[in-house]
Amino acid sequence: MTLLLTFLVAAIGQAVPLLFGATGEILTEKSGNLNLGIPGIMYMGGISGLMGAFLYENNVQDPSTFVGVMIALVASLLASCLGGLLYSFLTVTLRSNQNVVGLALTTFGVGFGNFFGGSLSKLAGGVGQISVAHTAEGFGAFLPSFLRNIPVIGKVLFSYGFLTYLSIVIAVIITWFLTKTRKGLNLIAVGEDPAVADAAGIDVVKNKYYSTLVGAMIAGLGGLYFVMEYLHGTWSNNGFGDRGWLAIALVILALWNPTNAIWGSLVFGALYVLYIYIPGLTRASSELVKMLPYVVTIVVLVLTSKRNKPENQPPSALGRAYFREER
Amino acid sequence: MENYAIELKGVTKRFGSVVANNQVDLALKKGEILSILGENGSGKTTLMNMLSGIYYPDEGQILINGKEVSINCPKDAFDLGIGMIHQHFKLVDILTAAQNIILGLDGGMKLDMKKINQEIDALVSKYGFDLTPAEKIYNMSVSQKQIVEIVKVLYRGADILIFDEPTAVLTPQETERLFTVLKKMKLLGKSIIIITHKLNEVLEISDRVAVLRKGKCEGVVETKDATVESLTELMVGEKVELNIQRSDPKKPEKRIEMRGVTVRNSEGLSILKDISFVAKSGEILGIAGISGNGQKELLEAIAGIQKVDSGEILYYPPNSTTVEKLSEKTVREIQNLKISLSFVPEDRLGMGLVGSMDLADNMMIRSYRSGDSRFFTDRKTPRKLAKKIVDKLEVATPDINTPVRKLSGGNVQKILVGREIALNPDVLMVAYPVRGLDITSSYTIYNLLNEQKEKGVAVMCVGEDLDVLLQLCDRILVLCEGKISCIVNAKLTSKEEIGMYMTGARKAGV
Ligand SMILES: Nc1ncnc2c1ncn2[C@@H]1O[C@H](COP(=O)(O)OP(=O)(O)OP(=O)(O)O)[C@@H](O)[C@H]1O
């Protein structure tokens, strides 16, 4: 029973960054931009938040938790927004190939994270020495203690920091935006067929920019969650691993619907840590178990392509640049 | 002074070296229906796109209701009350009719679909359309999609409506219905421009006709003073003979035989029921029917694209006594037997051509297997072929290296049909070969088919225009709800008789 509880809690811990990443990517893809730079942007969002908090805590006599959290948030959002801006400028304004730009951005973002992570470690006096205790506290347990102390469900449901709850709230809001508002409808049209959207008087360029920027910022929060809530305010090079790619795979599993991504991220999160909880795995066989999220994605791809329901397919214009006089 | 809804003065538009419109002057009176006529690639669509804000003119002025305007984007066009129904529909498939209609409109943040549906219903009943707002576009037929497009511009309060070849993909009955709507809109004070290649429609619906030739406006005439001959002459620039020389089939031999063929769709409904007939060499067999009654599936079954559920399809190759069972062969094997299908889909680019590839490469798609070398592609033959088709069918294109998607609708199609004919088939199947073609190009295609017939090819042709089928074909097979309702001798029947078989009002022994 306790084992199951720790497994659940660990799974949720893994699920949150995936959910942020997937929600951000879904919003981006709905505009027809296949932003493969999201894994890199998550690194950027993570390290920038940490940097902001670190510089603040090291230069102030008596750092406050609230200010630390705010600085971390703003720094993280700003950095991922810049990543999204770079991507949009290259692919929307200059109409470069989306895949190439995305992959380059990911390579850049990971390097950016590791470079500044390394520099911060040096400033802090060695690997693993970075500490932003005050800020990290603000990212820790969020709900009042009487809730957290309820047996069993207190631990599983109420023991997390605010980013965990925010990830779900954002996923729900984005779903609502996409399905229930005019702006969301316009965005869907842009991703399905920019020429149609254009003819209907929708500003294609603006929609692509906004959704990519906001999408990048949401994804960046996943990186921030990882360094602040999951690692309690420190950095380890490449520590974020392939979670960014998993988030992109999750988009497919979720059929481009952020609410689906909520439970989808739980499945992925559970599969991600499953190898720790299966007794008797060797190193080699644990690698096999770690593959499971990708296997699930492929199975879902096969199943949905069989069902072939048009709503469950990726946006039709995904990955293509748009130019009005081109036909 | 007259009251004009639109005035164009000296409008010019170029695409690189192509001058699509050259110093065009044109005016639309308030409350009239103006037809625009012109050969494929003469710049009709381009001219209209400048009114709807898709393109911006290089030179010239546009006046709406007497005031000079600048239409920079589609939104400007709506604001001026201009609505365009495009040749290729501009609808998002995965959305509903209502969602497409309100796309891009301002309004409250929240979508109140219930209220919107009611507004649309009101509009629909005012004009007498048949439309369910909550239906998804991908479930709709072409004519239903067109209605969505019309309601879309009306909902936006357009009082100048522009239709780009609205009837090219409609059945005669659907066209009739559209025209009733157009007349009703005119009564309600709307000004309308309609582009069409069908001269009898021009004469039926419009008040005046404007003719474009090679990007220039060649004149505007009152419809009551015009005839099919005079319009054609104005359009082409010289007198042309429009007729088909139908000769009697020479030595007809059995080529294709269907025996009790049944085809079901993915939902298990049968689209073709117990079809049996014979197609002979040296004759043109016309296939008529209201669209969606199995014509497409019939040809696809022969080409091997449709799976046959029961019955068999036999092929009797020329100069040979063998009999091939087509129903057991793959598409590729059937093509190698020199059986060729050219299907012109509703969206023209949908089947058989790759939009971003140039003319020559599109020829290669069909011929790359027949090169001498097994491994390397042969680029010379397709280039020659592309040149031949461009010359023979007078395709309007700068050169054969132009991507197909840049050509005008009609020219895309000449390439599609020309390519199949160039393969020298023994059996040639074409579906809607003149969809969207101007009148002279249509006759070029008819004469090409005729030539094939005289060479001894068994030709099968699915068509919409009954007048033409009657002139072109030797026998006509009429389908109704997937069954053969009759096979008649084209010389001994009439349009009315075929119409009755098409709707199932009359049935005959096969
Ligand atoms: N976006 C574009 N880029 C390059 N060339 C173009 C473009 N749009 C049109 N053209 C060229 O301009 C000319 C006019 O094309 P347009 O589509 O207006 O003809 P159309 O009269 O509508 O013909 P159709 O009856 O076949 O539809 C053609 O030669 C076409 O190839």
Ligand SMILES: [Mg+2]
């Ligand atoms: Mg056109």
